[in-house]
Amino acid sequence: MALIELKDVSKLYGFGDATTLALDEVNLTIEKGEFVAVMGPSGCGKSTLMNIIGLLDRPSHGNYRLDTKDVSKLRPNRAAKVRRDIIGFIFQSFNLLPRLTVLENVALPLAYKGRAQSKRLKQASAMLERVGIQSREYFLPSQLSGGQAQCAAIARALVNNPKIIIADEPTGNLDSESSRLVMELLSEIHKTGNTILFVTHNPELTRYATRVVYMHDGSIIHDEKTAIGRVASTARKVLYSLPQTDEEDDLAGVSALMKALPSQTATRKRSSKKKPAKKRTAKGAKK
Amino acid sequence: MLSRTHLKTGMQSLRGAKWRNFWTMFGVIVGVASVISAVSIGEGIKMQIGSQISHLGKNVITIRPSRIHGKNAAGNLSILAGTSITGSLSPDDVEKVQKVSGVETAVPLSATIGGVVGEHGSYQDGLVIGTSPDFADLVGQSVDYGSFLSADDMGQYTAVLGQHAADVMFNEGIPLGHTFMYKGKEFIVRGILSEFKTAPLSQDANFNDAIFIPYDVSQDLTNKTAPTYEILAKPAQAKTIDATIARISGTLVKAHGGAQDVSVLRQDQTLANSSQILDLLTVLITGVAAISLLVGGIGIMNVMLVSVTERLHEIGIRKAIGATNRQILGQFMVEAVALTLGGGIIGVGVAYAIDGLLRVFTTLQPSIQWQIVVISVGVSLVVGVLFGTIPALKAARKDPIEALRSQ
Numbered sequence: 001m002a003l004i005e006l007k008d009v010s011k012l013y014g015f016g017d018a019t020t021l022a023l024d025e026v027n028l029t030i031e032k033g034e035f036v037a038v039m040g041p042s043g044c045g046k047s048t049l050m051n052i053i054g055l056l057d058r059p060s061h062g063n064y065r066l067d068t069k070d071v072s073k074l075r076p077n078r079a080a081k082v083r084r085d086i087i088g089f090i091f092q093s094f095n096l097l098p099r100l101t102v103l104e105n106v107a108l109p110l111a112y113k114g115r116a117q118s119k120r121l122k123q124a125s126a127m128l129e130r131v132g133i134q135s136r137e138y139f140l141p142s143q144l145s146g147g148q149a150q151c152a153a154i155a156r157a158l159v160n161n162p163k164i165i166i167a168d169e170p171t172g173n174l175d176s177e178s179s180r181l182v183m184e185l186l187s188e189i190h191k192t193g194n195t196i197l198f199v200t201h202n203p204e205l206t207r208y209a210t211r212v213v214y215m216h217d218g219s220i221i222h223d224e225k226t227a228i229g230r231v232a233s234t235a236r237k238v239l240y241s242l243p244q245t246d247e248e249d250d251l252a253g254v255s256a257l258m259k260a261l262p263s264q265t266a267t268r269k270r271s272s273k274k275k276p277a278k279k280r281t282a283k284g285a286k287k
Numbered sequence: 288m289l290s291r292t293h294l295k296t297g298m299q300s301l302r303g304a305k306w307r308n309f310w311t312m313f314g315v316i317v318g319v320a321s322v323i324s325a326v327s328i329g330e331g332i333k334m335q336i337g338s339q340i341s342h343l344g345k346n347v348i349t350i351r352p353s354r355i356h357g358k359n360a361a362g363n364l365s366i367l368a369g370t371s372i373t374g375s376l377s378p379d380d381v382e383k384v385q386k387v388s389g390v391e392t393a394v395p396l397s398a399t400i401g402g403v404v405g406e407h408g409s410y411q412d413g414l415v416i417g418t419s420p421d422f423a424d425l426v427g428q429s430v431d432y433g434s435f436l437s438a439d440d441m442g443q444y445t446a447v448l449g450q451h452a453a454d455v456m457f458n459e460g461i462p463l464g465h466t467f468m469y470k471g472k473e474f475i476v477r478g479i480l481s482e483f484k485t486a487p488l489s490q491d492a493n494f495n496d497a498i499f500i501p502y503d504v505s506q507d508l509t510n511k512t513a514p515t516y517e518i519l520a521k522p523a524q525a526k527t528i529d530a531t532i533a534r535i536s537g538t539l540v541k542a543h544g545g546a547q548d549v550s551v552l553r554q555d556q557t558l559a560n561s562s563q564i565l566d567l568l569t570v571l572i573t574g575v576a577a578i579s580l581l582v583g584g585i586g587i588m589n590v591m592l593v594s595v596t597e598r599l600h601e602i603g604i605r606k607a608i609g610a611t612n613r614q615i616l617g618q619f620m621v622e623a624v625a626l627t628l629g630g631g632i633i634g635v636g637v638a639y640a641i642d643g644l645l646r647v648f649t650t651l652q653p654s655i656q657w658q659i660v661v662i663s664v665g666v667s668l669v670v671g672v673l674f675g676t677i678p679a680l681k682a683a684r685k686d687p688i689e690a691l692r693s694q
Contacts, residue, residue, distance in 0.1 A: 056607060056687045077611045084609020095604045095691070109608045156608065 001068050003163065003195055004030040004053060009062035009072075011048050011218075022048040024218040025062065030197070030211075032163070035190045037206045037232070038199045040215035046199045047168055049215070053197065054087050054166045055079040067163065084112055088157030090167035090198075094149040096141035096156070103128065103137040106156045113160065127155040131185055147178030154185055165189065167198035171205065183208050187228075206232040311590045312630030314583025315670065319634025319663045321576035324641045327653040329569035333562060334654055339484045346525045347425060348532055349552050350384065350518040350539070352376055376515040376549065378506060380539060384520055387538050389531035392421045393520040397505050397513040403498060404468040405456030413452050413496030415469060417505025417513060423447075423480070425521050428494075433463045433478030441501045446474040451495040453479045467498075470508045474500065528553060577666075584670035587626050591619065591678035595685075602682055603690030616683035623675020624668060631667030635660055 011023040022045045030036060038046050051057040052064065055071060056079075064072040071082060083089075096105045107124035115123070128134045131151040133144075141149055150170060157165055167186065171179035179202070187208045190196050198209075206212050212232035214222035226232040376395075384393040397417040403410040422428075423435040435447055446467070448456070453476075457465055466473045483494040505513045522531040536551045543549065595602070602615060610618075638660075642653045 051688055054607075056691075077613065080606060080609055080611040080614075083607065089607045091607075091691075095600075095607070097601055097604060108605070112605075112609045112611070112614055160609070 002029045002065075003032045003067055004028065005063075005065040006053070006059075007063040007065075009052060009059040009064060011045075011052060011057070012060045021218050023052070023059070026218070026220055028213070028220060028223075030195060032195055033190075033193055034195055035187070035208065035210045035228075036195075036197045037209035037212045038197060038215060039201070039203070039206070039212060044215045045218040046215055048218075050166050050168050050197065050199060053164070054089060055083050084109055084160060086163045088160065088162035088165045090150070090153050090157050090165065090170045092169040092172035094141065094146075094153045094173070096149060096152060098141055101138050101140060102133070102144065102152045105141065105152060106159055109156060109160045124155070124159055127159045128152070130158070131155045145178070146174050147181050150174060150178065150182050151185065154182070154189075158189065163195060165194055165196045167196065169199050169201070171200065171202065179205070203231055206230075307590070308626060308629075311587055312583075312626055312633065314586040315580060315627050315630030315667050316583075316634040316637060318576055318580030318583045319631045319667055320637035320641060321579060322573055322663050322666075323635060323638035323655060323659055324645075324653065325572035325576055326569060326659045327638070327642060327655040328645070328651055329565050329572075330656060330659075331651060331653040332565055335484070335652055336562075346522060346528055347554050348390075348520040348522060348528065348535065349554060350376065350380075350520060350535065351516065351550055351552070352548060376518060378502075378511070378515065380542060380549075381502075381515065381518055383538050383542055384518055384535055387531070387534050389523050389527055389534060391521045391523040392425060393518055394419050394422045394425050395502050395515050396422075396517040396519065397502060397515045399505065399509060399513045402470055403456070406458055406462075406465070406467070407456060410452070410456050410467070410498075412455060413449065413493065413498060415498045415500060415505065416494075417500055417502040419502050421521075422499070422519070425519050428483065429481045430478045431481045432461050433476070435478055435480070436499065436501055440477065441503055443501065444472050444474045444504060445477045445501065447478040447480060447499040448476055449480055449493075449495040449497045449499075450482045451493075452498055469498075469500070472508065474498075580663075580666065580670060583630065584627065584674040587623060587630075587671065588674035588677060590626075591623050591675060592681065594622075595619065595678050595682040598682075599685060599690045599693040602685050603687050603693070606685070606687035607691060612683040615685075616679045619679035619682045620672065620675045623679065624671035627667045627671030627674075628664070631664040634667070635664060 006026055006028040008025045008027060009023055010021065010025050013020050013022055024045075026045075026049065028049075038049065040046050048057065052059050053066075055066070055074065058074070058079075059072055062072065063070065066082070067086065071079070074082065089095075096102070097108070100108070103121060103124050106127055107120040110120040110123060111117075125134065125137060128137055131154055133148050133151050133155075136144060136148055136152070141152065144152065150173075154170075157167075165186070170182055170186070174182060183205055186196055186198065190208075198205075200206070206226060207229055209226060209232070210228060211223070211225050213220055224232060378395070381393055381395040384390060395418060398414040403415060418436070420436045420438055420440070423430065430447070431450070433447070436445065446469075448462075453462055456462070456467060457476075459465065461479065462476050463478070465476050467476070468474075480494070480499075520531075520535065522528045532551050532553065536549070539549045539551070540547055605615060605618075638655060642655055645651045645653050
């Protein structure tokens, strides 16, 4: 049985004329133990997808089954409990509470579960040891380097033994050395049987993934399984052949990104021609 | 659900901004301190009056012109009744009261102001009270130096001074045998009374400032115009005091041709008048103080509302890692309650400080009762819950994504 099962999931923001379609009938099934990299230009709906999978948001339409249970219409309090028990979040900007020590930060999800303080801190400490920054227990987040802060955030995400870990650009704010550290850590966690979804703009990082999902304009336009240690073919294309627009394209308003995509997106290509504004998002993908 | 965790997280976020929190609590501090102070001052005055009365003895009957007690022309209660002398008691009344069966002794008090020249010149502070030798016994007042007026002093130009009067009028500490001038006569100081217990707002003249001279002398010197503002009577038997009061009352009404212009009261009944005024004042001041408590509560609500907006990101993080709405609500409620409760407790401390200062620098002796402390701290707690709810609900209902996005 699939761990995550999205069926025709759409997400709309705004009202009337200002309505934007953030997710357009997305279908996605993720099995237990997969290590999924989600890629795509800014504004393509990656974060919305992560939020919906992570139960921070509810789909406007469609059906979402998490661990075989329908969670598409959960009340906020129920959703919070599911988040607490089976989902761990890792953010680009770490999102550690600045006034709590690293240890207290890591222990926080356990506090919301109602664990006793001593037990909480012990468990948090063990988790910090696992991510290798136990010596920083009593530091404040502001006293940590970016890599250490992200390790603490990973420890916090892991402390409840979640089934799924959702990382929204975990290496976005890190230098390459720290990025490597963080990805190695995630990869280790994956080996112990966790399901991990992560968003990235860096094609190199698809080496760690078992599967790459490529999104554009709220839809999944490419989905491939890759071997660990290899850069996904889609990502390779993005990496090696992407952002080149010539003058002709600029004049025609064709998105450079569209050119780089696999051919099956021909229909989309046509539609995007009508919207020259899209080009800016394409450039965003260069990063 | 307010668990220890809530308490801890709440306190942690409060610790961050000590000064801001202090000023936030300030309204509540002022409110609680003023409520407690107002009530305790009122309570203290009542106790002082009470002790004055118990000092005089409950079995003393006070006879006063009732116009003094009643309302004046404008219909207002006259607070300074004891000194605004419009008496309708006469020396004859004194004799009549003396003869009523069941009365052991009756002591008149007549008063004139000023006209006294001591060693420091004219003495303006106190009354010259004409009274009879039994006065000191009747009110249970002892004499520090010399002796009180005796039967032999009647008709003589002798005087006994209240302690304060003795200090002000003479250079010497114990001016026994010294003289002062009053209405052209030279009076010899025979004795100095020990200090009277006084109470603020009391209807009795301040005897510490008074000069006591023989009653007949005071009448002679003023051509019988010195008004007798009070007659104190002691019943022969304490048990029959009420019957005695009725008889005195009857006698005087008859003597005054049927006019009910005299009130005959037991000492504890004279308290009722002062109490009434005091209660009114206390309620008034407490009301104003309560409003400041309310304003303090609103101040806290405002700060909490700002705090919720400021800490939106934190709320987002907490929600993302699994905090339920109720847990967020709890956290912010704890913060609001901690602020008001802290303010309440500091306010109690301030009230005790005010109490101490008043005792040192004024004649007031505020008495802080534990009940009012409990009540005002309780009220500050309720204020916290009341005004903490709105910001806490606002925090709890934030959309996690929106909250996470804000920085």
